[in-house]
Structures are given as structure tokens and as C-alpha cells.
Amino acid sequence: MTITQLTEIIWLVSAIALIILVLLHSPKGDGIGGIGGQAQLFTSAKSAETSLNRITWGLTIVFMGTTIVLSAGWLG
Known part of the structure; x- marks a missing residue:
């Protein structure tokens, strides 16, 4: 496993975790209920x-x- 593959795995796991965490947040806006x-x-x-x-x-x-590192190609 190369460092690029490891970085891609970290990137993918963080993306999935972010989606889940954002969905767990309570709504801040009042919307129509206000x-x-x-x-x-x-x-x-x-x-x-x-x-x-x-x-x-x-x-x-x-x-x-990790997005910046992967898109810039700094890992080779």
C-alpha cells in the first residue's frame, strides 16, 4: 500500500463520516415554523x-x- 492509497482511504472515510455527521446535526433554521x-x-x-x-x-x-494534497499531486 502506497502513501497515495492511504491518503485516498483517509479522504474517503472522512467524506463518508462528514456526510453522516452533517445529517446528525439538529436543524438551525426555523423555516416555515418561525x-x-x-x-x-x-x-x-x-x-x-x-x-x-x-x-x-x-x-x-x-x-x-487531503483533497488539496491529492489534487496537487504532492505525493507523487
Whole structure:
């Protein structure tokens, strides 16, 4: 297994994990529900949501970094 193949595997796993994590996030927008007055103006930040955000941002950095490395051809 070459370093390029390993980087591609990391890229693929991070892409799939990002899709799953983004789908796990709670919706932030009120959409149509905001018109009926059901929207909450202030909500408390939950530790699970904070952890989910941190993991998502970390995976985003990994995904973007491996995308740049693979697309630039720096690995040979």
C-alpha cells in the first residue's frame, strides 16, 4: 500500500463520516415554523451538539487537507 492509497482511504472515510455527521446535526433554521411563532429565540448549547460541531470541523479540515494534497499531486 502506497502513501497515495492511504491518503485516498483517509479522504474517503472522512467524506463518508462528514456526510453522516452533517445529517446528525439538529436543524438551525426555523423555516416555515418561525412564522407561526413556534421558533425559540434562545436555546442553551448542549454538550453533545458542541462535541458534534468540533468533530465535524476536525473532519472538515482533514477532508479539505487531503483533497488539496491529492489534487496537487504532492505525493507523487
